[in-house]
Amino acid sequence: MGCCKVPALIQAQVEMGLVNDVEHKSLFRRDTDSSQIKAASLMEQGSLSASFRERASKTPNNSVLQSFKIVILSNKLNLLLPFGPLAILLHYLTDNKGWIFLLSLVGITPLAERLGYATEQLACYTGSTVGGLLNATFGNVTELIISIFALKSGMIRVVQLTLLGSILSNMLLVLGCAFFCGGLVFSQKEQVFDKGNAVVNSGLLLMAVMGLLFPAVLHYTHSEVHAGSSELALSRFSSCIMLVAYAAYLFFQLKSQPSSYTPLTEETNQNEETSDDDEDPEISKWEAIIWLSILTAWVSLLSGYLVDAIEGASVSWKIPISFISVILLPIVGNAAEHAGAIMFAMKDKLDLSLGVAIGSSIQISMFAVPFCVVIGWMMGAQMDLNFQLFETATLFITVIVVAFFLQEGTSNYFKGLMLILCYLIVAASFFVHEDPHQDDI
């Protein structure tokens, strides 16, 4: 991902222990050189180091067993992996949907994390652009897969609610916990983050809300030209526009503002620090692709059973389906991102936390939702952007509240606490909210 600033690249190499301190100092001594010569010499260094690294470990040729060890056995979270097959077993043995739901939920959590890991490994090999795109697309692939499965089963409401819940959970719970924990650790001062980026992101979220509001308002003022099909057509058109906007956002982030991507490089460094010891790509490019496919297939399989079990679980636990879709599913689905955001905040890297939380919200609202509408269009499922009044109002209020909180560019534990309390209010509302449109397709 070499689009970072040059010093950061050198820093990264030092951290990777591959350019020793002497070389480091000599690189900096050439102050009088033009930056181009500097860049050229660094490129040489880079290629030297690259070839050096290549010989050493750039394309680790792991045997199948080694690869398995690295990917599967290295992370403690993977202890939860057996729950997946257990859930499938239960599906065929008992009829207790509640347990199946719970176990598949638990089984998916480590897979989400491993998917992120595989994506990051693959991104080491691709250029910065493709790497950024990869992250932007696969960041929430678990939600996407669950949604596509639900679409295929015709459970449109579940799709809408799950995506909505993911947005709400990211904006309120993840962000709130990050602000809160960071604020507690750094209680002497206020933590700062990049206000410009936060404002752009808030603008995007508001645009997403607009995209969702208009079909809902059109429907509820009973003022559409052709009842029923107007909203659908409007939703599909809005989805295309939102996808264009998301593409433009990616372009804007990747090309025009390399400085705003420096945090991502730091992120790479951070992630490499936090990943298990080795900062090199641990698995080869083809291994990464293979693991990505395996994990995706595995997640798809489990999601199928998960989606099947939702209604049964709702009945056996006596909780509204909307509560399960909006609150429970996303909390589990976002568990890894959640932990990551809190960690970044506690290390005073609030920009990264914001990137995780708000970036994920934008990805879902501006990419996953319209994408599902388009996929539904192709499948012939009548998914539209009319999320019904209560849910749309909730999203609107939440986005406004969060946009206000982000305006200032600083955070403290109190702001985090307020966001968490907002989330509790939202969760409580959904607990007593019965979806009157449960059977609408």
Next chain:
Amino acid sequence: MRSQIYFMFSNFFKSMGWCKVPGFMQAHVEMGLVDEVELKSLLEQETDSPQTKAASLMEQGSLREHRAKAPRNSVIQSFKIVILSNKLNLLLPFGPLAILVHYLIDNKGWFFLLSLVGITPLAERLGYATEQLACYTGSTVGGLLNATFGNVIELIISIIALKNGMIRVVQLTLLGSILSNLLLVLGCAFFCGGLVFSRKDQVFEKGNAVVSSGMLLLAVMGLLFPTVLHYTHSEVHAGSSELALSRFISCIMLVAYAAYLFFQLKSQPSFYTEETNQNKEMSEGDEVPEISKWEAIVWLTILTAWVSILSGYLVDAIEGASVSWKIPISFISVILLPIVGNAAEHAGAIMFAMKDKLHLSLGVAIGSSIQISMFAVPFCVVIGWMMGAQMDLNFQLFETATLFITVIVVAFFLQEGTSNYFKGLMLILCYLVVAASFFVHEDPHQDDI
């Protein structure tokens, strides 16, 4: 009332030695208790460590204590100080007059008006008594006292209305108080301050304004969800779901308010250092506590009892007044009651703005709104819960929408951190729009309990 709050905070920092030492000494000079010579000698000890300075000031303080700290007033003296010293107290006789009228005539309109007028000076005296009491308590308890008693009039009126089962009146009165504080009080403060300082934009501290806006938005969220739940007819158990949700949300809001108090008192001492000095100039005459601790408590009790009695008659008379004056009850509850109830705060906020101390005006206006929305409203829900009254946070669609729009508008105005007379005028005009809406708004849920 708010000037007294900040005066009270200044007293905390006196007792806790928190404020900056030079400011502290300056304050003493202003109080005329440390003469110029002593001040110079104190300042000369600049090379001393701050601890030594504080210690010497403490000595000074204890000397003063012998002189006047715990005044022992006779009953007559106490009466004079509390009752007769304030011009506003000329309105006091209207209270008993209202009660007389209640038994003599049947004209609810006049009776309502007279009790309203009679309550106004009591509100101001209650604030005074609270401030006096706070001189004796520590900073934490003092802060809590103010945070609770700041809007005790509205609380008392609301609790009495709750007992009578007039849930709608409670909701509307509290809502009106929030709206009046956010738009009218703030708008007048900005306007008058802007007229006095027309050459420049007045500034206030943006950070605090943003935190306050955040709290207001949280309060609005708390009110919005039960309403939206009800109006989308999507509750699981019709009727009781909103009540359960409202009670849960009220607990959350009370927790948030407690956290807010904690955050303000512990984490940001710098916020209060400026005001310490300013308020000494503002309070009337004597900066030393004028009445002893027990006198303050006794007066607090007497005034509270008196307010409760008058409020009882007031609440009784609302419906009759509405009929005889031909105005909707919602207009009376939302517009008239709060204007009168907040009269003293109103005057205080305008005064602060005209002295270029906008952050105090903001503290009065926005702080009062937060107190009502995050404390009084949930508190009433909880009290109603204990009483068995079915008060919930569903303020009905029109009122909730009004509150939502108002909070968004005000939050926008506060974003920038500056003010001028035009912003003030816009806020006042917003209030006129809201008042006009309520004048023609018939509450369809008047009889819902």
